[in-house]
Every structure is written in structure tokens, then in C-alpha cells.
Amino acid sequence: AQSVTQLGSHVSVSEGALVLLRCNYSSSVPPYLFWYVQYPNQGLQLLLKYTTGATLVKGINGFEAEFKKSETSFHLTKPSAHMSDAAEYFCAVRGISGGSNYKLTFGKGTLLTVNP
């Protein structure tokens, strides 16, 4: 079984400031981890993913995330926030084996607000 906890349902930063969105997971099997972004009135878009290999993964729009097994974390960061980053961000986990492990388990989401 998997679960995801996103700390902070709402994060507010100033334009140009560091963005840090926290995600912790629980998984009984080795996980694949994902961040999705949902812009206002739009669908879910994949931001980045960790499957195997390098634990620091880079995504679109300057975002990156680091898989830390010892901390069961997959926090999302961006050095400098842009106004266009305002959106809701979802962390998700799934198992790497087949069958029902393919289903994604999502966190509750973090709404990012960027202030001018």
C-alpha cells in the first residue's frame, strides 16, 4: 500500500524567491514518484518523475526534485519563482511492479501562490 503526504495545502512566495513544496511518501514496495501540476482551469500535467538512477531529477519550467530514500521524501524545488508558476501541485507515488501497483496514489495537493 502507498500513501503520500504533502505538507502545506497552501504555500505563498514572492516572485524570485525559492519555491519548496514538500512531499513524503509511504510505500511497501520500491516507489516511482511523480510531481504533477494543474494550472487554473486546466488538466493535470506531468512536471517530473523519479523511476530509477539519479536521485535528483529535473523537470519542466526549471523545477527539480530529489528522491531521498532515508527520509522517504521527494520535495519539489525551484530556485526562483515566476508569476506563471502559480498553480496546484500534486505529488504521486506508485509501485514499480505490475498489476494494481500501477495505480497512482496522490497527495492532497499544494496550492502555490506567487506574489509580485
Add this chain to the structure above:
Amino acid sequence: GAGVSQSPSNKVTEKGKDVELRCDPISGHTALYWYRQSLGQGLEFLIYFQGNSAPDKSGLPSDRFSAERTGGSVSTLTIQRTQQEDSAVYLCALPGRAGETQYFGPGTRLLVL
């Protein structure tokens, strides 16, 4: 994009009516997922189809919900006797080429009055 269309994009219905939601993927995808996004429950898995195998229905919230996928292509999600708590965005997702990632369609926004 995900290479999947969903219809209708919006649906308003009255409590107690049945609704049918459609997911139409591009060809060649043997796997297909349904999720829903609601204010109360967030994003949650509903059902998973993989080829000719029995679908994983473990996420369906009640027996009012059913889904089928005929011919390995189009899938329909049917909700019988809709309730107000069924109001949500229903999302269809397809796997990426390596099967690791899921890409989501635009969704159907269902409002039950």
C-alpha cells in the same frame, strides 16, 4: 498531450439520473485508467484496464459505478442513480511509452444537482 479525448467536457445532471462518461484514447494503448478529482477526496484512482485481463475495480466507490472497455479502445464510465457527492472531474489516463508514467486527458466535469 496524453493522446486521449474525453466527452462530454461538462455534464450537469439531476440527482437520481444515470450518466455515461467516455474516454477515447489513440490506438495502441492496452492500459487505461480512470481517476476522479473532487473537492472532498482529492485525486483518487477508480479503475484500471489492462488488455484482456480482468479490470482492477478496487477504486470504485460504490456499486453504482461501473466501467467497460470494449475492443481495447474506447472506455465508458457509467454512474447510476447519481448523487450530489458524485460531483467531480472524472479523468482518464494512459501510460507513457515505457509504462512508468501516466498522462491525463482533459477530464469530464460532472455536476449533480
